[in-house]
Amino acid sequence: MRIKELIKNDAGFQYIIDSLDLQSAAGRRGMLNTEFCNDPATLETEWNRLSEAIRATNDIPNRRYYIDLRHCLMCLHDLSGTFASLASHTPLNEVELFEIKNLCYTSKAAATAIEGLALTPTLPMPDCSAVFAILDPDHTGIANFYIYDSYDIRLAPLRRELNALQTSGGDPMRISELLAEQAEIQNEVCLRLSDELYPWVDTLVNTLNQMAYADGLLARAKLAIEWNLVRPAIGDVTRYKNLFNPRLKQRNEEMHMRYQPVSIEIRPGVCLVTGANMAGKTVLLKSIGTAQMMAQCGMYVPAEEATVHLVQGVATSIGDDQDEMNGLSSYASEIIKISNILADCRQRELLVLIDEPARTTNPVEGKALVQAIIKILEQSPSFTLITTHYGQLGSTCRRLRVKGFVEDLDNIPLTPQSINRFIDYSLTEDQSDNVPHEALRIAAILNCDSEMIALAEKSLQTT
Amino acid sequence: MPFIPEILRHRSLSIVGLEKNTGKTVCLNYILNRLNQIGTHVGVTSIGVDGEQVDAVFATAKPEITLFRGTHFITSEKHYLIRQAVSKLVAVDSQRTSLGPLVTAEVLIQGKVLLSGAATTAVLKRQIQTFDRLGVDLSIVDGALSRLSLASPTVTEAMILATGAAVSANVKQLISKTKHLYQFIMLDEVEEPLRSTLGNIESGIWAVDSEGQIHDLGITSVFLIDRSEKDILRYGHTLFAAGAISDRLLKILAAKGKDITLIARDFTKIFVTPEVYTEYTRRGNRLMVLQRSKLIAITLNPTSPQGFLLDSRSTCDALSDALQTPVYDVKKIDQ
Numbered sequence: 001m002r003i004k005e006l007i008k009n010d011a012g013f014q015y016i017i018d019s020l021d022l023q024s025a026a027g028r029r030g031m032l033n034t035e036f037c038n039d040p041a042t043l044e045t046e047w048n049r050l051s052e053a054i055r056a057t058n059d060i061p062n063r064r065y066y067i068d069l070r071h072c073l074m075c076l077h078d079l080s081g082t083f084a085s086l087a088s089h090t091p092l093n094e095v096e097l098f099e100i101k102n103l104c105y106t107s108k109a110a111a112t113a114i115e116g117l118a119l120t121p122t123l124p125m126p127d128c129s130a131v132f133a134i135l136d137p138d139h140t141g142i143a144n145f146y147i148y149d150s151y152d153i154r155l156a157p158l159r160r161e162l163n164a165l166q167t168s169g170g171d172p173m174r175i176s177e178l179l180a181e182q183a184e185i186q187n188e189v190c191l192r193l194s195d196e197l198y199p200w201v202d203t204l205v206n207t208l209n210q211m212a213y214a215d216g217l218l219a220r221a222k223l224a225i226e227w228n229l230v231r232p233a234i235g236d237v238t239r240y241k242n243l244f245n246p247r248l249k250q251r252n253e254e255m256h257m258r259y260q261p262v263s264i265e266i267r268p269g270v271c272l273v274t275g276a277n278m279a280g281k282t283v284l285l286k287s288i289g290t291a292q293m294m295a296q297c298g299m300y301v302p303a304e305e306a307t308v309h310l311v312q313g314v315a316t317s318i319g320d321d322q323d324e325m326n327g328l329s330s331y332a333s334e335i336i337k338i339s340n341i342l343a344d345c346r347q348r349e350l351l352v353l354i355d356e357p358a359r360t361t362n363p364v365e366g367k368a369l370v371q372a373i374i375k376i377l378e379q380s381p382s383f384t385l386i387t388t389h390y391g392q393l394g395s396t397c398r399r400l401r402v403k404g405f406v407e408d409l410d411n412i413p414l415t416p417q418s419i420n421r422f423i424d425y426s427l428t429e430d431q432s433d434n435v436p437h438e439a440l441r442i443a444a445i446l447n448c449d450s451e452m453i454a455l456a457e458k459s460l461q462t463t
Numbered sequence: 464m465p466f467i468p469e470i471l472r473h474r475s476l477s478i479v480g481l482e483k484n485t486g487k488t489v490c491l492n493y494i495l496n497r498l499n500q501i502g503t504h505v506g507v508t509s510i511g512v513d514g515e516q517v518d519a520v521f522a523t524a525k526p527e528i529t530l531f532r533g534t535h536f537i538t539s540e541k542h543y544l545i546r547q548a549v550s551k552l553v554a555v556d557s558q559r560t561s562l563g564p565l566v567t568a569e570v571l572i573q574g575k576v577l578l579s580g581a582a583t584t585a586v587l588k589r590q591i592q593t594f595d596r597l598g599v600d601l602s603i604v605d606g607a608l609s610r611l612s613l614a615s616p617t618v619t620e621a622m623i624l625a626t627g628a629a630v631s632a633n634v635k636q637l638i639s640k641t642k643h644l645y646q647f648i649m650l651d652e653v654e655e656p657l658r659s660t661l662g663n664i665e666s667g668i669w670a671v672d673s674e675g676q677i678h679d680l681g682i683t684s685v686f687l688i689d690r691s692e693k694d695i696l697r698y699g700h701t702l703f704a705a706g707a708i709s710d711r712l713l714k715i716l717a718a719k720g721k722d723i724t725l726i727a728r729d730f731t732k733i734f735v736t737p738e739v740y741t742e743y744t745r746r747g748n749r750l751m752v753l754q755r756s757k758l759i760a761i762t763l764n765p766t767s768p769q770g771f772l773l774d775s776r777s778t779c780d781a782l783s784d785a786l787q788t789p790v791y792d793v794k795k796i797d798q
Contacts, residue, residue, distance in 0.1 A: 094544065095544065098552040098566075144553050146549070163549075163572045182549075
């Protein structure tokens, strides 16, 4: 699975990818084509490179190499269309030849900058000097291009005459003849140059891909620095110390609100997460999903310390997928999604994140469905987190409870905006099969209709 | 050599036509020719692809301009490949147009070139910066009909307005239509610090009170202005519209009161018909701008596309009198 598919996932990975400061369209294409990887060796190499890129980004004495490299990447154009033409023997025009020359020039400058940054392992850049030489017959060494006189002996005398006629306002007929003749020769040269470049198409494609990779690498490094991301270790269980959700953290900081990171250990098997409404259960699932994707796409993760167990995929059912256009209710689209996850996890080891399954149907059948889902997932090799408000599920699986509202709230004036200061988002192991009953209390804190709350309380007392 | 010394005082110039066939190209060729003689390093580009002058599919029929050795120019790939000048490519922009990417080149042997360019002023500004980096003394933007925006003082420092028989074969009409645009070009500027304060606002309609404080009137679009329940003059009679100023807005204001000063960003944001503007000002209201364009000259093309020919001398004089600005016949300018 590639990043371009992962960003469609409801864990919020799109935000991470959109936050990467990529310099070029080719860099973005390269990033979106990055595979979700579960090979430890490959990922360690990726993280080594990233660690080096972070060092280089922070390397003030060698700042100019970094700036040079960024500049090269900024000049990078996506030439995949041109390369496709070249590979299929379609003659290139002057502009396309210029673009190739420019790529050779830029990649050489990039290679020099990379050398200056002394990355280990280094980022090998294919040698395009032979291609550059083809497009630089006068050995100017610069990235300008036209059909130089030296490409064809007929050009110089023709252009001399053309110049004389143009500057003296000479015979327009003769000028037209010369222009037509020149166009003919230029076409021949373009055809010949395209043939000469044909054997180099793979080198050129590699060069473009390496440049795109460098763009992605620098962008990942910049993000790791700006967001204070950490390099994960690989382990048998997944463990985060102070995991945070970058998007929410930034939003809270912008609004001068507190953000509380959460520590968690995720073991094989199923773990139920309970807690009051607004206690951050959905955010927790999204943060975990996002962090797993970041790690396995070669990025650092949003936590203070992290060990990640590599999985074959991340399967999520978070949020409301109600789709009136498909004629699917919230329940229908959710249960289809969960059913697909269950089919998938019988085959592969996944990280499964399910937010409040069967919450939109009646509680009797809903609870039965949750029990069934837990049973199936317990038999799979997957790592599963399920949030729920259903108690008495009768399962012996592990439970984590969000601590939730701090005590003594009753005398503090609360607003929906300030409420998060009084929630403890941290998790605690929970042995009981019960869930917190705080829905009415929260409704009261949120200043909801008092008659509704009073009637509900009354109804609870009578049952 | 009319208005050339005046042009050289600026770093960028736009040439805007009031109508098609008003002689923009003749005017541009005149300027390029003269600047070549005195050795000015020029960069030339155009805005957009003018739908009425060039067919985006066949890329034909747009008047060609002659570029001299050493001139830098920006055009689309498609137009570049059919140029008659011999030139070398120095850059290709990542921005694509319907005619391919925009390319920057330097002329080696003079010849005719078709210009096409950016569709947005943002890209145009970037291109002028490209010219600056290449050491160009003066960037010239060839205008296209229906794209006055390039003449915005935020894009080019100075402008030339081309008018002519194509606007109207009736001299009275021609003068009145030219004068209508001219009066917006010549609107007074507001002073500092108000100018800077308002300059940072990107949208909406704002009021300026007697203390010089600004207030958002909460009107996101001119189309919603008559739905606004509160009096738009509650803070005072000075208003600023960050976006376009339309007939509708002026009509509403004219109905609301007198002595209103409405501030536009610059003249390119004003889309008002003569009748509505007359009615608006008759009540003692006025328009101002944050930034005024530097109008260098008005040129006249006495020939209409239908072949009708105005008397050059008397039309130029009549326009000149009416506008109190020099007016040049493009066909005679070079003589």
